Amino acid sequence: MSALDVFDQMAPDQAPPRPKRQRPAAAAAAPSVAPLALPDGVVLTRASTVKVTPVRWLWQDWLAQGKVHLLAGAPGQGKTTIALAFAATVSAGGRWPDGRSCPPGDVLVWSGEDDPADTLAPRLMAMGANLERVHFVEAARIDGELLPFDPARDMLALHAAADQIGDVRLLVVDPIVSATPGRPCAVPLMRFRCTERRAGWSRGGTGACPKVLKKHRRCSLKTMSIFGKS
Incomplete structure (x- = not known):
């Protein structure tokens, strides 16, 4: 019989104050x-x-997901036309030039040369694009102020916007040269790849999409491959 049991059997006027059970001390927090x-x-x-x-x-043997593809060529050779044709095909779920079907998806377009209202949107319409799935990157809002889009600064925000689209x-x-300042052309391309990797665009999941970069007409880079065929 324990001491506590003895106290329970005593009359109320005989029993001394009931001893309190001792709680184990809390273990000291690890430093x-x-x-x-x-x-x-x-x-x-x-x-x-x-x-x-x-x-x-995305397009077998031509456009790889999560990779950078460079369109390079002389002025007036149709680099923007090709890029918009890619956008139209993806947005509408159309067919690639080799006849393969393309799963429909959304497209982000940033242009430092052409206006969406009088140039880009009309050309996309003529190519049969689904304009509901094409999104023009216009600016970045920072502390309530609209600023020109800067990939070196706004790539994480662009990734977040792409995640919302889904x-x-x-x-x-x-x-690419207008998007990322620097000379020669290899510098902005390298900077763009670094910023998009930090934002997660080159990894799997949402946003791991091909990036089509059009070379500036004044660039001295001699790469003439069109879209990185492997």
């Missing part, structure tokens, strides 16, 4: 450890640790 700061420098990945994945295609399959940037 917080600050995360180990990694030194600055080049980050290397061993090839044996890379998880190999297949290329996903089915973006193509991003057209025309031209």
